[in-house]
Amino acid sequence: MSESIVRALKCRECGQEYEIQPTHVCEYCFGPLEVVYDYEKLQGKFTRELIESRPQTMWRYKELLPIDGEPQVGVNNGFTPLIRADRLAKALGVKELYIKNDSVCYPTLSFKDRVVSVALSKAVEFGFKTVACASTGNLAGSVAANAAAAGLESYVFIPEDLEQGKVLGAAVFGTNIIGIRGQYDDVNRLCSEVAGKYGWAFVNVNVRPFYAEGSKSMGYEIMEQLGWKAPKHVVVPMASGSLCTKIDKSIKEFIKLGLIEDNGTAVYGAQATGCSPISKSVKDGTDMIHPVKANTIAKSLAIGNPADGFYANRVIKESGGWSEDVSDKEVIAAMKLLAETEGIFAETAGGVTLGCAIKLLESGKLPSDESIVLCITGNGLKTQEAVMNEVTKPRIINASLKEFDVLAEADGVALN
Amino acid sequence: MKLRVYLNFEQDAVTEPVIWKLAKEFDVMTNIRTAAVKEGMGLVGLEIEGDIETVEASVKWLEAHAGVHVEPIEQNVIEG
Numbered sequence: 469m470s471e472s473i474v475r476a477l478k479c480r481e482c483g484q485e486y487e488i489q490p491t492h493v494c495e496y497c498f499g500p501l502e503v504v505y506d507y508e509k510l511q512g513k514f515t516r517e518l519i520e521s522r523p524q525t526m527w528r529y530k531e532l533l534p535i536d537g538e539p540q541v542g543v544n545n546g547f548t549p550l551i552r553a554d555r556l557a558k559a560l561g562v563k564e565l566y567i568k569n570d571s572v573c574y575p576t577l578s579f580k581d582r583v584v585s586v587a588l589s590k591a592v593e594f595g596f597k598t599v600a601c602a603s604t605g606n607l608a609g610s611v612a613a614n615a616a617a618a619g620l621e622s623y624v625f626i627p628e629d630l631e632q633g634k635v636l637g638a639a640v641f642g643t644n645i646i647g648i649r650g651q652y653d654d655v656n657r658l659c660s661e662v663a664g665k666y667g668w669a670f671v672n673v674n675v676r677p678f679y680a681e682g683s684k685s686m687g688y689e690i691m692e693q694l695g696w697k698a699p700k701h702v703v704v705p706m707a708s709g710s711l712c713t714k715i716d717k718s719i720k721e722f723i724k725l726g727l728i729e730d731n732g733t734a735v736y737g738a739q740a741t742g743c744s745p746i747s748k749s750v751k752d753g754t755d756m757i758h759p760v761k762a763n764t765i766a767k768s769l770a771i772g773n774p775a776d777g778f779y780a781n782r783v784i785k786e787s788g789g790w791s792e793d794v795s796d797k798e799v800i801a802a803m804k805l806l807a808e809t810e811g812i813f814a815e816t817a818g819g820v821t822l823g824c825a826i827k828l829l830e831s832g833k834l835p836s837d838e839s840i841v842l843c844i845t846g847n848g849l850k851t852q853e854a855v856m857n858e859v860t861k862p863r864i865i866n867a868s869l870k871e872f873d874v875l876a877e878a879d880g881v882a883l884n
Numbered sequence: 885m886k887l888r889v890y891l892n893f894e895q896d897a898v899t900e901p902v903i904w905k906l907a908k909e910f911d912v913m914t915n916i917r918t919a920a921v922k923e924g925m926g927l928v929g930l931e932i933e934g935d936i937e938t939v940e941a942s943v944k945w946l947e948a949h950a951g952v953h954v955e956p957i958e959q960n961v962i963e964g
Contacts, residue, residue, distance in 0.1 A: 497929065498957050605964045653947075656960060672958075707964055708959075754923055774959065
């Protein structure tokens with residue numbers, strides 16, 4: 469079955485509905501638009517058995533993603549491992565801990581491959597030939613790679629002074645990269661103006677309502693991989709705050725469709741202290757998001773004026789979760805702990821997620837005796853500079869067995 | 885051109901008639917779509933219409949105004 473259950477785009481503020489089209493804000497009140505569905509059309513048809521019979525990609529839940537029929541871009545994306553992290557759990561004194569590992573998401577090693585494949589599939593349906601984004605990292609690489617694989621023209625806008633490694637991560641896919649000179653706010657506004665003027669699918673602007681829905685696939689996979697149940701607690705990194713809201717939406721949808729029982733899942737948001745407008749609003753007990761100038765090594769989360777901050781704040785409060793933030797030093801320590809206990813090299817955002825989980829456990833906001841899932845969203849190979857000087861340097865010896873014997877003896881290595 | 889922006893007002897700027905001054909200073913049509921004043925800050929969703937140079941100059945004027953910040957309605961377009 470492939471009947472679309474997408475009903476409309478709906479304003480999250482005033483409720484005005486719009487036909488499905490490449491647009492993202494309400495013409496009346498400027499509120500953000502969200503895809504809404506007629507779930508009753510799926511009642512009794514969208515079953516665990518149907519989902520399990522499909523290939524292990526994010527598209528096994530395609531009825532709940534806003535495309536018509538089959539995906540056009542990124543057909544192999546998603547379905548990353550959910551691992552039971554017993555060694556890390558022991559280190560933290562936690563009973564049941566899982567890691568949803570999007571650091572190995574196909575094809576560009578971040579959860580952005582989920583949102584981009586939905587955005588680009590929808591762009592193809594709308595008839596766009598060119599896709600675009602403004603990014604400082606993961607999103608740029610994902611748009612460039614997925615566009616290349618789909619034969620779409622792409623434009624990627626970056627700040628002029630972006631590190632070479634990150635430029636390479638997009639440039640290798642043959643995209644058109646435009647470096648923009650100027651202060652962050654000027655660059656940001658130009659990107660908005662370009663998105664408004666050119667007839668492109670700008671993934672996080674005019675096709676953002678569809679793009680953002682791709683994040684739900686991470687939540688669906690967690691629930692299926694847990695044996696068709698939701699965790700009691702889920703810790704999510706926050707940049708715009710969108711992932712936080714979409715994990716929550718994915719859980720509510722599965723409950724509504726009878727695929728899982730309501731487990732009262734609490735959603736927790738994680739930010740770096742150097743860019744923590746959402747975390748601060750939760751801790752201050754307000755729903756107003758005060759914009760900040762970002763200053764953190766967790767650059768993939770460095771959004772100072774988050775578009776979904778208000779909604780993430782609401783999800784956290786309504787679900788019974790909480791929010792925390794950690795220093796750059798705590799980020800690095802958590803990255804190392806994750807790598808050394810579970811063999812997972814996460815990017816700095818992963819350090820933020822684990823670092824915040826540790827703080828939440830210490831403060832008692834996160835109970836240690838119930839199931840917890842940590843969402844890891846990107847790969848550490850992309851942010852090597854963060855830990856470059858924090859890891860053990862190799863001990864250099866000559867090609868001499870005698871020299872190695874001395875080292876081995878010092879390490880207390882026993883000969884068989 | 886029509887430009888849609890959010891104006892963030894710091895507490896001291898909330899009581900100033902900034903949008904009225906803008907329309908006096910520049911030949912632009914302003915249209916407020918949403919507004920809120922809460923917890924020490926103000927937020928206005930504003931459409932500014934005029935020829936491209938005048939609209940751009942009016943944005944620069946707003947940004948130079950103490951306590952006022954101009955953001956696209958998408959807020960942060962640049963993602964990680």
